[in-house]
Amino acid sequence: VPHYLGLAVPGAFFIGLLLGFNRLSKDSEIDAFLAGGIGLHQLARPVVVLSVVFALFAASVFGFFQPYARHAYRAIVHTVKSTNVYYLAEAGVFMNMGNRTIVLDRVNRDQQRFGHIFIYRDFAARGHKTTTARDGFLIDRGPGKAPLLQMSDGLELRVRPPRKNQPANVVRDAQITIFDRIETLLGKDSDSALRPRGKDPRELTLVELWQNRNNNLEKMTSNEIKAELYDRLVRIMMIPLLPFLAIPFALSQRRSHRSYRFASAVILLVAFNEIIHHAKRAVALDKLPPIAAQGIPISIFAAIALWSFYRATFTLSQDRMEPYWDRLNDIFRAVWLRMKTLKRAWA
Known part of the structure; x- marks a missing residue:
């Protein structure tokens, strides 16, 4: 459960921000706040605070509960397999x-x-x-x-x-x-107990990873320990950045179909997760240093999120791609309506 909880909470939080702020935008609630002198950066404060709380929660999950839960799960599987x-x-x-x-x-x-x-x-x-x-x-x-x-x-x-x-x-x-x-x-003798915790980098807590980041432990190299350590830190640091990325992509004009914004935001988040996943492997295999493989992606992700939020909050410039996306969306919508009409006619 802690493993999937650590993945589900950031994703659910991000989707919730997209849906919530998009509804506020479509219902002109954002315009009402702006007319009342409340800026978008002020509206974002509660969710930023909430993102920090989620980041602390993720730190406890990634740093403590997940390593112990992983070893406990393996111990249960080992016990079941060992039971005759x-x-x-x-x-x-x-x-x-x-x-x-x-x-x-x-x-x-x-x-x-x-x-x-x-x-x-x-x-x-x-x-x-x-x-x-x-x-x-x-x-x-x-x-x-x-x-x-x-x-x-x-x-x-x-x-x-x-x-x-x-x-x-x-x-x-x-x-x-x-x-x-x-x-x-009937069968062969086997060990009844699983090996002690700590023979796999994923079973080490954040404190243990930090303390042994430059050491080669049993069945673990220092590169594997660093890869696991910085992968968890990157995933924790990503969570406070989610509001700054979700809010700009959630804003839209009334009567405007902006599903491409949702798709773009989700694709960006999925792509980032894939990048840091492969970056972890590269660091573990000593192909790249952590600062290049894991530090650069989170820096680029932070820059995109903060710049998008800044443009949506403090500038009046319109997204140059919006007319093209709107035109493409209208084409797909017209084709879809035409197909539904033909389907009813054939029925």
Whole structure:
């Protein structure tokens, strides 16, 4: 959850600003504020303060909750993978584990006892083995240890492949063993606990990343640590800039179709996220220094956002591209209306 929360909050905040200020603009609320002596920069103050609050929230998510949550998630996945499926056995259900196929006709889960056991084990070029037993008991050998299946009153058939100079349909050896009791391990022993946190840069907090930015840790280079550190800082610094980018793109005239503004703003934000994503990889692989790969994109993003806000707030100049975008929008709208008319006529 913290991982997706860190991505969803900035995106939702940005879209909310676009929709909110666009509605104010279309309803002439912005004009009313301006006529009353309240400038756009004054209207932006509350959302700028809110963006700072979101930035602090993102810093706590990126810097603390996300690393711990990532390690906790991996620990849960590791625990689930390490849990042997034999403890979850169901009666009459085929279970495939590696080269084993097992069917249990009766299951007493409370006592870990089974009845009418069938086990088929394929050894590939070395043949196969089939074991049947009347009763079985599953013995837990402790954390990380494969369980031991103790079977009684059964037989075991071991079939080996034919010799190289014999026809394929000739069985080389078939051995039948009748037993009163036999034991077999189900699976292999494995570590029950995941490695300690901190073996992956994404599992380190911001403080830990900063403290080790010039050090090579186990399974981590200093470049990978720097890439993760500056990537998080860039994403945090981006949030207070969102109001300055969203407000200019949200403004429009009444009765004017300015969907291109929304598309341009969203495309710009998505492009920036892609750039810093690839910049992180470049820094981790020591292709570029952090100041060039991650510092320049956030500087350009800040310049675009602040310049757009300045032009919308303190100048009267009109966007030179607006007439062309409006004309293109009218063309698409006319084509769309024509298609709807033809569709109704054909219906």
